[in-house]
Amino acid sequence: MKVIGRSSEQNPGSGRSLWVTRGRQETFSRSLDHPITRSSSHPTTRSREAGVALLAVMSAVSVMLMVALAFSGSVQIETRSAIYRKEATQAYALALGGVQAAILEIAYPPAEDQKDKPRHWEKGQRLMRVPYAHGAALVEMVNETGKLDLNAADRKQLARLFEARGLAKEQAEHLAIAIDHWRSPPGSDDEEFKALDDYYRDAGYRPAHAQFASVEELLRVRGMSRDILYGTAEYSRENGIHYLYGVSQDLTTYSKSTQVNVNYASGAVLLSVPGVSENLARRIVEERGHKPFESLDDIANRLSLSVPDEAVPFLRFNDGKTYTIVSVGTLNGSRVRRTVKALVQVQPEGQALHRIIAWYDDITE
Numbered sequence: 001m002k003v004i005g006r007s008s009e010q011n012p013g014s015g016r017s018l019w020v021t022r023g024r025q026e027t028f029s030r031s032l033d034h035p036i037t038r039s040s041s042h043p044t045t046r047s048r049e050a051g052v053a054l055l056a057v058m059s060a061v062s063v064m065l066m067v068a069l070a071f072s073g074s075v076q077i078e079t080r081s082a083i084y085r086k087e088a089t090q091a092y093a094l095a096l097g098g099v100q101a102a103i104l105e106i107a108y109p110p111a112e113d114q115k116d117k118p119r120h121w122e123k124g125q126r127l128m129r130v131p132y133a134h135g136a137a138l139v140e141m142v143n144e145t146g147k148l149d150l151n152a153a154d155r156k157q158l159a160r161l162f163e164a165r166g167l168a169k170e171q172a173e174h175l176a177i178a179i180d181h182w183r184s185p186p187g188s189d190d191e192e193f194k195a196l197d198d199y200y201r202d203a204g205y206r207p208a209h210a211q212f213a214s215v216e217e218l219l220r221v222r223g224m225s226r227d228i229l230y231g232t233a234e235y236s237r238e239n240g241i242h243y244l245y246g247v248s249q250d251l252t253t254y255s256k257s258t259q260v261n262v263n264y265a266s267g268a269v270l271l272s273v274p275g276v277s278e279n280l281a282r283r284i285v286e287e288r289g290h291k292p293f294e295s296l297d298d299i300a301n302r303l304s305l306s307v308p309d310e311a312v313p314f315l316r317f318n319d320g321k322t323y324t325i326v327s328v329g330t331l332n333g334s335r336v337r338r339t340v341k342a343l344v345q346v347q348p349e350g351q352a353l354h355r356i357i358a359w360y361d362d363i364t365e
Contacts, residue, residue, distance in 0.1 A: 084336060090134065091329035091338040092361075098137025098327030099342050101130045106141065106323055107346045107354035123319060124263035124292025135331040145320040146264025147252035148272055150218070151211040155180050157258070157272045157314075161251075164268035166244045167228065175223040182207045182221050196222060215251050252322075254345075259316040262299070263292040273315065275308030293317060321346045326363070339363050 105121040105128070121128045121141065130137040148161055155176040162172035181188075181196045186209045188194075199222055200207050208217070218224045231246025250269050260269050262284060270281035283303050284293070293299050294317060300306050307315065322345045329338045343358040 087331055087334045087336040088338055091331050091334070091336050092340070094132055094135050094137045094329030094331070095327045095338045095340045096329075097132065098128075098130050098139040098329065099325050099340060101137065102128065102139050102141050102323075102325045102327065103342075103344055103354050107344070122292065124288070124317075126264060127289075135329065135334075138328045138330065140326045142324045142326075143261055143264045143319045144252045144254040144322040144324065145257065145259070145261040145316060145318075146266070146269065147250055147255060148260065148269055149255035149257060150179065150215065150251050150253055151183055152256060152258045153272070154258070156274070161268055161272040162228075162247060164271040165247050165250070171223070175221075175228075178222045178224070179218070182209070183211055185209055212253050214253060215248050218248075218251075254322040255320060257316070259314055261316050261319065263288050263317065264319075273311045275311040280305055280307070322357070 101120065105119065110117070110119070120130055126140055126142060128139045128141065130139060148157060153161075155173075158176035158179055159169075159172045162175055163169055167175070177192055178196060181190075181193045184193070186197075196207070205220070207220075212218070215229075218229055219226065228245045229248045231248075232244050234242050234244060236242065250266055260273060262270075267281045267285050270276050270284060271278065280303075283305060284299065287293075287302055293302070296307050296312065296315070322343065325342045325344055327340055327342075329340075339362065341360040341363045342356055345355045345357055347353055347355055
């Protein structure tokens with residue numbers, strides 16, 4: 001017994017191991033009863049952890065939803081853009097077709113066996129509609145003889161035109177003088193011309209003192225602005241949108257005459273003719289929409305109004321060789337519009353009976 005007991009006492013490692021093991025078990029048992037350890041499994045804590053997890057999931061879902069909405073909006077925008085580009089291309093093709101149809105009408109008369117067939121246009125007619133399967137082209141054809149020639153019209157004609165387009169009388173007269181000065185030879189003794197020479201010298205450039213090469217050259221003339229030349233708009237509650245000026249549509253450099261064509265001239269151009277009243281100009285514009293006029297007697301008979309004697313030398317009924325064609329392409333069921341403008345000259349001889357002088361895409365007239 002002694003030996004066994006001594007042997008046990010002499011084996012300190014074995015006893016120490018047993019004590020350490022028991023001590024760890026006691027420590028682990030006490031740790032289970034520790035307040036911090038017990039709290040981790042408390043129902044309130046578990047609920048909080050579940051709430052945090054739920055918030056995290058909801059946040060992730062919200063982010064994914066916003067990404068999906070943003071992607072959906074981008075897809076819708078791209079889809080609408082693609083539809084617009086498609087419809088714009090189609091409308092542009094219809095507008096081109098309208099220009100080609102107008103050229104065919106004015107430059108290539110029908111053959112003898114087709115003259116009895118209905119046509120979209122008659123000589124002297126301003127408006128034409130060209131139908132297509134999926135839309136139409138609305139075409140306006142204006143012979144340049146229906147406009148006031150910048151190089152032929154005198155000051156009074158120009159001033160009356162500007163007044164008819166909304167300029168004040170004094171402003172219209174000064175602008176007409178400036179135009180006459182620009183196209184007149186240099187060295188005039190006119191005091192107003194000398195003042196204009198001084199103005200251009202101070203501005204750093206010289207007037208052409210030659211005929212206008214284009215209507216756009218007017219922008220260099222004193223008193224002319226882009227608003228007056230191309231038009232501007234004013235808004236009021238009473239009248240809505242009211243368009244002013246836009247004298248470029250009434251001016252040309254291709255007529256080479258002081259006469260204006262009754263069947264193509266706008267109301268403002270007709271008012272520039274001496275002796276033509278507002279009533280006569282309005283009646284001419286209204287009546288020619290039914291059928292173009294053929295002569296002064298035709299006007300008198302159909303309107304029951306006589307043309308003033310002073311107006312007779314300034315009126316004509318025959319067309320010139322140059323036309324301005326404005327074509328608007330429209331699609332069925334679409335609000336998209338495309339507009340093109342062409343300046344076309346008819347050539348009586350040659351392989352091609354027409355020549356396109358100028359071309360403008362996406363105009364706003």
